[in-house]
Amino acid sequence: MTGQIPDIVTTAQMRALEQRAIAAGEVSGLTLMERAGEGVVKAIIAHAPEANRAVVLCGKGNNGGDGFVIARLLAARGWQVRVCALTAETLSAGQIPVGDAGENARRWLAAGQGVYPLTAEAIRDGLSEGAVLIDALLGIGQSRSPEALLAPVHTASAEFTRLTRVAVDLPTGLCSDSGRWLCDAPFRADLTVTFHAPKPCHMLAEGPEICGALEIAPLGLRPEPGIPLITGPLCNLGKSGGHKFSHGHALVLSGGSGRGGAARLAARAALRIGAGLVTLGCPRAAIPENAARLDAVMLTPVDTADDLATSLSDPRISALLLGPGLGLDARAHALVDVALRDTRPCVLDADALTLIAGDAALRAHLHAGCILTPHGGEFARLFPDLSARMRGSGGPSRIDAATEAAQELGVTLLMKGPDTVIAGPNGRCALHAALRERAVPWLATAGAGDVLAGLIAGLLARGMPGFEAAASAAYLHASAAQVFGPGLIAEDLHEAIPQVLRGLIAH
Ligand SMILES: NC(=O)C1=CN([C@@H]2O[C@H](COP(=O)(O)OP(=O)(O)OC[C@H]3O[C@@H](n4cnc5c(N)ncnc54)[C@H](OP(=O)(O)O)[C@@H]3O)[C@@H](O)[C@H]2O)[C@@H](O)CC1
Ligand SMILES: [K+]
Structure with missing residues (x-):
């Protein structure tokens, strides 16, 4: 093809x-x-x-x-x-x-x-x-x-x-x-x-x-709009001047000591994709560990909901990411609650999805600026009925299910897989198919999802709308895996992003 x-x-x-x-x-x-x-x-x-x-x-x-x-x-x-x-x-x-x-x-x-x-x-x-x-x-x-x-x-x-x-x-x-x-x-x-x-x-x-x-x-029939396939980023990824603050500031929230790897992967991805600044918010006790592993990503202590509220008083923070390595404890719950009461674009992945799935009050605060990135298991936790219907004969396809789910919650939803579906709150939908010549089986590796969440957060921080950020990140993520090839681990995705960007910006 x-x-x-x-x-x-x-x-x-x-x-x-x-x-x-x-x-x-x-x-x-x-x-x-x-x-x-x-x-x-x-x-x-x-x-x-x-x-x-x-x-x-x-x-x-x-x-x-x-x-x-x-x-x-x-x-x-x-x-x-x-x-x-x-x-x-x-x-x-x-x-x-x-x-x-x-x-x-x-x-x-x-x-x-x-x-x-x-x-x-x-x-x-x-x-x-x-x-x-x-x-x-x-x-x-x-x-x-x-x-x-x-x-x-x-x-x-x-x-x-x-x-x-x-x-x-x-x-x-x-x-x-x-x-x-x-x-x-x-x-x-x-x-x-x-x-x-x-x-x-x-x-x-x-x-x-x-x-x-x-x-x-071809049959000679007139083309009509259907579900578009994502074959490139949906927004311009080049940078034309400006200082670091003109390219946005992403805040990534992390869990405690010994649990920071996922959030660090996400934070680095947000920086690599062009966010001007990225800050990792973690418990004070985890600062030394994260400081030893990060240089360009900044650190701020976030132990409590109040700490997060203080961080968010900085209007230059333009996107949030919660989930990778966040944990499921009371602190994590409180942070998701504060983040959702804010109206800034917010990526919710991993543990944040589990917290939302188990708490109707958190779900009630979801807004159109939220991007949820569930894999199959997380989707089933969030939408058990819809998920059960998908398994039945004649049940909704992944495209139909993602579209229904995004509209029900009023969010952008990225359903992960080799067939990644991106659905917006208004019924818009697209598919990124990492299949055939775009197949990247080595992307099934620990931490790859954290990098994807970080790429979305980075693009959001740069000011891209949610749907475009999610779809573009899916494309960039698979492209980076393809550039690196077999043997890929999540850290390699960051290193392959510049090559992907060079190819895209040259075009
Ligand atoms: N649309 C277009 O633009 C064009 C379409 N074109 C072509 O037409 C195809 C669609 O044709 P189609 O509608 O006749 O359906 P098709 O798949 O041949 O099935 C026929 C019948 O099989 C039956 N049946 C079902 N399940 C069964 C089973 N398990 N075991 C046994 N039987 C079973 C069922 O009849 P039933 O037994 O239920 O009465 C069903 O009605 C399309 O795929 C493309 O190739 C092209 O010509 C160009 C333009
Ligand atoms: K056939």
Whole structure:
């Protein structure tokens, strides 16, 4: 997948787009299906240039219709093609369904080609090593487990080691809108060719694991806004003059002695991303430890809520961060309480999220300047009902859940993961997908989340709005991990940020 990636569209949006274009007389369903098939064939040839044999598995809907187009176009190129269709029996009896899929089945049969049943034997006999196995069983119309449908496919394909497995639109066994599996063993693709725009399942949850490489075939439909993918910072990161106070002052609150590492990681990240000043507020007893480990980050004693209130009387403090290594004791609770009664932009991570989850009074003070950065477990603590619904069949996707949660609390919410969702208090939403060429598995390391929280706090301190700061930080965080590569530990992220910034500012 290269170049500008269109916004993600849901199943409902995709269907509406198609229907509008057809109703307006701009295009017919048959033409769209032909374009879809052409796009898949083009991608297959680029992906498997040596192949000349394919088995196309066709379902009874329009995904299957695409399969018949693909079969016809590959056969026209001289490929040896076998179609194994769910509707083999009725088609062989001359019963052609109405509609675009039926018309493409008719064209296939009219060319003198046969249709085989969807059995392990028929599939196996059509394959050989190096062949292409094309899944056109189910697309965006699937809603229940296709376990039985896939059983012969798994049996047959297990006998080969060098198949190229291609999913049309999305792999069978995947929920299009959530990216969750609909069965234990979905189709596992090396390449998925979708149409017009990515669907949530190509980016979310367990979807990417079974989609393989992703190609987007255009259908000639007009683009419409969907969920944008974050492919760069959403704000200018350069500095143009000014003194340190013109670039903001972040205050990071820390826990006691021996617990300062997480807050130090966050504070350094805030400084690295360009906050003019960063102060770490910690109990007086922890000052020597932090002083021994920090130079450019300043220190101030914060033992009590009053100490924090005194720090906040300095109007130059432009953003707060509470959570990393903060603890869950009465002091931590009191600090979160004071911070939330202030209206300055405030990042709440880690322990601060746990405190908020357990205390409705704290939640009541959340405001639009707050940015919450939960991972899956923290999200479940904050939103147990929503989280339970997400696990159910047909439940909300991570995008829907984050959007609902952000609106419910009136905050910006960054739901962490390889598929990081950023949702604003007003329904705005975006996705940062650290997937495929942007995959950074070595980011799963202790302290990486603290650095992310620090990057957000630093950008907020510089005056960036919450949504933009969170989305940009997600991008910068993954980029730093990518620059450093394998062996990364959280401290390395700071060292990689300058290289990331140089690349961005040069552009
Ligand atoms: N939108 C567009 O712009 C374009 C779309 N195009 C293509 O159309 C595809 C969507 O087609 P679609 O709507 O016909 O749905 P599809 O996925 O083929 O399912 C069909 C039927 O399968 C059934 N079924 C469901 N689950 C099942 C199960 N577990 N096991 C067995 N059966 C099951 C269910 O019928 P049911 O049995 O419930 O009556 C369902 O109605 C899309 O993915 C893309 O490839 C392109 O041509 C270009 C333009
Ligand atoms: K499919």
